[in-house]
Amino acid sequence: MKQNEFTPKFFSLLRSGISKQQISRDILAGIIVGIVALPLAIAFAIASGVSPEKGLITAIIGGLIVSVLGGSRVQIGGPTGAFIVIVYAIVHDHGVDGLTIATFMAGFLILGMGFAKLGNYLRFIPYPLIVGFTSGIALIIFSSQIKDFLGLPIQNLPPDFVDKWLVYGDYMGQINWTAFAIALATVLLSLNFHRISKKIPGSIVVILLSTAVVYFFKLPVETIESKFGEIPNKISMPSVPGIDFATIKLLIQPAIAIALLGSIESLLSAVVADGMIGGRHRSNMELVAQGASNIFSGLFGGIPVTGAIARTATNIKNGGRTPIAGIVHALVLLLIMLLLAPVAKLIPLSCLAGILVVVAWHMGEWHHFFSMMKSNRMDVLVLLTSFFLTVFFDLIIAIEIGMILSSFIFMKRMSEAxxxxxxxxxxxxxxxxxxxxxxxxxxxxxxxxxxxxxxxxxxxxxxxxxxxxxxxxxxxxxxxxxxxxxxxxxxxxxxxxxxxxxxxxxxxxxxxxxxxxxxxxxxxxxxxxxxxxxxxxxxxxxxxxxxxxxxxxxxxxxxxxx
Incomplete structure (x- = not known):
């Protein structure tokens, strides 16, 4: 075993020394990433069926632990769009308390995977399977945002993909055109603001503009305050969820789903980051950090934590090269929560829906999806199976069936060889x-x-x-x-x-x-x-x-x- 396999990257970098110039760049990158993470953390929480402060708590607690204990130099941890599908289903079936317990349990599962050195094997998950369920998740995220994107007055939105669209069809005559205009403007500005400035995130600009317009002109659209009330400007004390054997049996499958998806996405994000900076992460230490971050997120009432590819890429592009950037990002979010919660509650939900539509578009990587449709028919079979199972049934089923199918295809190819x-x-x-x-x-x-x-x-x-x-x-x-x-x-x-x-x-x-x-x-x-x-x-x-x-x-x- 390598001596540094279970040593956090942050500790290794502290021992080797970090230059003052790099610390300055990391602090600036952390401030930018913290600002970018603010609307995403709130939007992911709301889309998952929980109150907005839970997204902030997750980004603060999870982001801090991932950066301090992680095996990557630049990984940014927090809530991500990939978990929306799982979290929404858990909240729908077991309530917010059930989600907290499942997140807590998943943390120990990921922790165990890290200490068992399974991080070395998760890289063998077939690429068609990853593209399939990732594109399926992106489509589900897009589907879940239609209500707020169009301002539809739907009280109880069903979790199933087909049922959602049937309900949407019934309400299409009640579109709130003001909400739709805000959401559409959010999409257009978010996708194109880089043409004006590559330093200032378009999502932040559009949130500030839309919030100001809605507040001063008293526009008739739903906001965070009108739906959820005040955003707490403090983090509650940690508490251990009440778990017994019956609870474990009830929530073990959701916990496994969180653990699997969190592990896969974290290591994928770390691999992408390695390619961008020419580094090499410690996969097992990264899993240990992700496990610890989910345990503490559960203790503080947060939602699942994983490595966030988009925020990690933002960190790298703005000069972040050490975990200091991730630590600063968490502290920036904490200051915003403590000082600006009364302002954040005024954000219109249609604006957040527009941001998540952009997230879904980038997450889908549809150019990879359609290019893979021209590849080997066995790979296409895995791709489409995982995609349709994710959309119409369940993500964990999609991963299980996809892995089994991929294994059979691999065995067939090996036997033919x-x-x-x-x-x-x-x-x-x-x-x-x-x-x-x-x-x-x-x-x-x-x-x-x-x-x-x-x-x-x-x-x-x-x-x-x-x-x-x-x-x-x-x-x-x-x-x-x-x-x-x-x-x-x-x-x-x-x-x-x-x-x-x-x-x-x-x-x-x-x-x-x-x-x-x-x-x-x-x-x-x-x-x-x-x-x-x-x-x-x-x-x-x-x-x-x-x-x-x-x-x-x-x-x-x-x-x-x-």
Whole structure:
């Protein structure tokens, strides 16, 4: 284990030293990211079905812990759009208290994943699966914002995608055109304000403008205050949620969903950040930090925390290169909550809806989605399956089914990559050309000796092919040499099929010789006690020794016959 694997990046950088110039750049980046995070934290909380201060609490507590304990130099933690789907469903089914407990439980799950070093394996989640559920989440976020975007007077909005649009259809005659104009202006300004200034976030400008216009002109649109009342300007004391075994059983699936999605998105964000700064994050330490941030978010009544790709990118683009920027971002949000809560309550909900529509647009990465539609049909199958399951059913189901489907596709491709070739001495004339690739390496193959070369892993996906090829022999040779120089590994199923085949052939008078197995494969064969079926002297390191051994065995048989 590397000594620094579980050392936070912040501590490593403090030991190595941070220049005053970099500290100045980090402080400026942290202030900018804190301002950018303000409307997002509020919007994500409202879209998730909880009060706006919970989003701020999550960004403050989670952002601070992720930066202090994380394995990335530049990761910004907080609430994200990806969690809207899960959080909204949990609040709908179990209430806000259920969400707090699920977040608390998920924190320990992520913590365990980090200490178990599972961060090294989450990177193997297939890209089509990630694009599929991410695009599905983006579509659901867009769908959830139509009510406030159009100012529709809907009291209880159903959580299901199809049901939402059916309800929208019933209310389309009651659009609040003022709210719609604010939301549309928010989208246009947010998408295009970078043409005016790349330093000032467009979302902040549009919030300030829309809030001022609505307040001074008394426009008839819903605001945070009209829906949620006052935004508290303090953080309540932490309290441990009441958890018993019945509660764990009830909320374990939502907690697993939070843990899986939080882990995946955090490490994805860290990987993206590495590419932007040329760094390398510590994946397991990042999971430990994310787990701790979710535990403390739950203690303070917040919502799930994860790495935020957009805010992390904003941090990097503004010069942030150390966790100091993330710490400053959390402190800026704390000051805003303490001092400006009376102003923040005046923000119109249609403006926040417009911001989330922009978030959904960027999150969807539709150019990747449609470009992948032209790729391998198996990848397209995983992409569309995870997308439609996310939209119409449930995110955790989409991830589970997507992973299972991806695993089966991988096994199929690996089994197809495993080939079994034979020499021209094979009695089936169709196989003669297949053996030509390695037959020319050999001279003096004795009569009645058959050589099979296995190329690729001999695992459970390919073992059936192996058994079928061997058992399809028209005539049993005296000696069968299995050349295994290109077998990187063999699993329990492959060993079992090999033992069955050896037992069957030996009963018919065929001697088995294994040639060229690497150290790992040979170790597995010996550990499985294959030598009780095959003589130890028949497990050889190269083909020449195997041929010499076959000549010796044939000579012994001839002497016996004489």
């Amino acid at each position: 495993t080939s079994i070739e034979t020499t021209g001495n094979l009695l089936d004339p169709k196989a003669e050309n297949e053996g030509a690739l390695f037959e020319e390496e050999l001279t003096g193959i004795p009569k009645n000796v058959l050589i099979y070369e296995i190329n690729g892993p001999l695992f459970f996906g390919a073992s059936q092919k192996f058994q079928e090829v061997i058992t399809d022999l028209n005539k049993q040779p005296e000696i069968l040499i299995l050349r295994m120089r290109y077998v990187p590994f063999i699993d329990a199923t492959g060993i079992n099929r090999l033992k069955e085949m050896c037992t069957q052939l030996l009963s018919k008078g065929t001697t088995i010789i294994i040639s060229g197995a690497n150290h790992e494969v040979k170790h597995e064969l010996l550990k499985a006690q294959l030598y009780t079926i095959i003589d130890k002297h028949n497990i050889l390191s190269n083909i020449n020794d195997a041929l010499e051994r076959s000549k010796h065995l044939i000579a012994e048989k001839e002497d016996t016959r004489i």
